[in-house]
Amino acid sequence: MQQPRDTALAGIKVLDLSRVLAGPWCTQILADLGADVVKIERPGSGDDTRHWGPPFLQTADGAATSQASYFTACNRNKRSVTLDMSRPEGQALLRRIAAEVDVVVENFKVGGLARYGLDYDSLKAANPRLIYCSVTGFGQSGPYAERAGYDLMVQALSGLMSVTGHADGEPGGGPLRVGVAVIDIFTGLYASNAILAALHARAHTGEGQYIDTALLDVGMAVLANQAAGFLATGDSPMRAGNSHPSLAPYQNFATRDGQVLLAIGNDGQFSRFCGVIDRPEWALDERFATNTARVHHRSALLALMQPVLRERSSAEWIALLHDKAVPCGPINTIAQAFDDPQVRARGLRVELPRDAGDGIAQIDTVASPLRLSRTPIRYHGAPPALGQHTDEVLREWGLSEREIETLRASGCV
Template sequence: MTDLTPPAGALAGIQVLDLSRVLAGPWCTQILADLGADVVKVERPGAGDDTRHWGPPFLQDADGNDTTQASYFTACNRNKRSVTIDMATEDGQQLIRQMALQADVLVENFKVGGLARYGLDHATLCALNPRLVYCSVTGFGQDGPYAERAGYDLMIQAMTGMMSITGRADGEPGGGPLRVGVALTDLFTGVYASSAILAALHARHRTGEGQHIDMALLDVGMAILANQAAGFLATGVAPGRQGNSHPSLAPYQDFATQDGSMLLAIGNDGQFARFCAAAGHPEWAQDARFASNTLRVKHRAALIPAMEAVTRTRTTAEWIALLEDKAVPCGPINTIAQAFDDAQVRARGLRVALPRDAGDGVAQITGVASPLRLSAHPPVLRHAPPALGQHTDEVLQVLGVDAAQRAELRARGVV
């Protein structure tokens, strides 16, 4: 008989207390949840995470009507249980401390020192539970002249120089600094934070003790400048905006076609030679101006217009078909709708629908599958993003809070 029980996640048995809101912290804890950790998200009674209200767009009920629940929240809160507790009350603080005693990991993104007044800061909770891995996510870190400031992704993109290298160059139509289309710094901070937490849990196996993790959006924003930062540090010359072209590769950008645009990502001389042959211009690969990548970058002002005159003669689909078997990276520039309809996206099962039975009219929530593919312990999507306070009773019951006590706490607005 075949065992249809899904394998336990790689982090099965790990308890995570999630005191974070908005995106960076919840993105981190969703990664841990997808890998099997039991993540309990603490939210404000009656309001919840700010992103529950960041709409439109909103979730729809079974009849296709908008609810009052924003879809933003669902992007980073699946596989979690939602508990509503007012941490401004002494009883609420005590409940959270009880949860921290049972937790392996705590993630929070309050301002520096913000949880100390509630007795929920690192020093207090780790004195009670020395094995606790406590991860703080802030805009600027736990020290330095900006530590007390609130930090937001857009601000960090501006401050780190990310916007100075995103968009078309000054003087071109539409030129000027632009933010990336998603909150990139928040998302990367969540990914870095999950890696740091896993490292701290591994270290705990040796030492028996947890530790404090100080994650700052500013630090991450500087780190993900990657090759652009490396180029500046090597030369002292700050890179600028150049649209969709690459500072170190050519041709590596969008090209106009007969019916729109396509993307060519040619990263070496062999790919360039194969493109030239397929395009009917093998002489370009022998041209002294274009014979190597460094030369093509130097002479891109001559190369790109010549190539675009040729790319305009075929449709995007024709170019993709022509180059597909020649190992020349070429693809469409899709809308998000087109991306979800792509054959490879469908084959990989990247669109997933999770049922939800919370009595709020939302029968299921559709999201994007985890990109983590572990052969022995694949992510298991156990729960749809929760309704506000959906799991309060079951979590408090485990803490020993009986039905009468829960009713009393509700009456006083503690939960």
């Protein structure tokens, strides 16, 4: 697979020893930016997410496969190599390659790679320019360091679930996880940012460094305004459904035929909203004249608003309020979101051809949100089949055909 030359990370080589979501999300970002990412997978089984289905991929003629679509979310633009790192010959080969790459990303348990001689201290001796990023549940230090960490556990432990969902006294009340594994995804984002910063620092110092990335650290960081509120007051914020703790009205409302989302973020927008619905006196009412007042009198405001919003259809409200610069929009299904004209105009569905001999001719993925004018994202490879590039990469690493065949015969690749 030919790597693009006009990308931001052209020439950067990444050895990806990670699996599941946080690490692969990080390395997919690097791959999208042009790095040559080689993903190491277990022979015969590969990344766990290859089997996390349903749903599963389909062949060109519509037949089901055993390849889960989950894997495709975070592994495009990479090359897959199957290699058994539990074998001495596999370890030796990885150490040989790590001496020549720019970045290693791994998400094994703390100390898990030291027994293979694949930890940072072992590898930096041969490659002092190496940037080595570890992704764990709880970091390299502290009483939980040895524990395995998962997105759901961290959503609960960090307090994120305590502010997600309806209040206990409401129908369906109770803590909820976010609908996607946001801690894993944010961890991948933070890890890729740290790697880019380390590459920049290396350009000035000539030296690599170690990056300790933890799901728990990220989970606490992305509490954002909710954490800031607690630190300022000592009070733990609680679940409030779809309403915003600091803004009002900023939530979903029932309409004549469904639901709409109102996101009024300032007093000017609220005043325009009141004019549209022919209730200008609300904007002058001391209970509602300012955002802070509206938050304090949220229940009274909602009691007035809800009957009015039910008078028109969702489409009518969206058209009417959009024309008056009042943020209002639909609550889409994912299918509706992909069919949205703005989503289609931005090209957010990317169709990637794949020729891996398994009958899957194309895999669709979601476009990278990174839009660089001079060094754009290039989509040069669909999420690979297991071991699709093993021979190709091993040859690039300098192995002869006889050496490759010996490794294959032994089950190492």
